[in-house]
Amino acid sequence: MKEVYFKDNFFSRGITEIFNENQDQIGYLDLKSAFTSSVAVCGLDHKTHIEGRFSGFFKGRWIITGQNKVELGRLQQSFSFTKRKFVYETADRGNYTIVSKVFSKEYQILNEKEEEVVCFERVSGFFESRAYKLVNRSELLSTEEWTAVVMGVNMFEKMSNDGGTAAMGGAVT
Known part of the structure; x- marks a missing residue:
């Protein structure tokens, strides 16, 4: 089990640290800019390990890529009136459902057997x-x-809270 802490920045731009449970810095996020809505997850070696970005003009999918820009998976928002729901699909490592009650700050990530693998x-x-x-x-x-x-x-939640201007490149928090 690995526990980490990280944060966004106002306007989703700049560098923020990633810490472990002992408050040791283990990496950082490079929030590319509010206009591209993308993020790089980097190690202390300053190498990019993983990237995430919206795909397409309407920003309906968040694409996760690894080194050499190889796609690892796609995140999409799934609409529900009773909870917040997202689906993360990978090519060969399973599909995952991300759920949260409407006003909760807690999220569960469930595998295809509906077992919690991440929270x-x-x-x-x-x-x-x-x-x-x-x-x-x-x-x-x-x-x-x-x-x-x-x-x-x-990023999806910021777009929803902002009425969609983040999808068109607007800076929101």
Whole structure:
């Protein structure tokens, strides 16, 4: 099990640190810019391990890529009136459902057997940038990949809260 903490920045731009449960920095997020809505998950070696970005003009999919820009998976929002729901599909490592009650800050990531393999929660305050605690119990997907998935959920929710201007490149928090 791996536990990490990371956060967004206002305007989703700049560098933010990734910490482990002992508050040691283990990497960082490079939030490319508010206009491209993309993120790179980097190690302390300054190498990009995983990237996440919206695909297409209407920003309906968050694409996760690994080294050499090889696609690892796609995150999409799934509509539900009773909960927030997302689906993360990978080519050969399974499909995952991300669910949260409507006003909750806690999320579960379930595998195809509906077993919780990852959980994350928003741990930031009202006037702060969004910060997350991620607990990875998955043996198939890395914590770096799940970090990019969480940032994708973050971007989708920012678009929903903003009425969609983030999808067109607007800066929101």
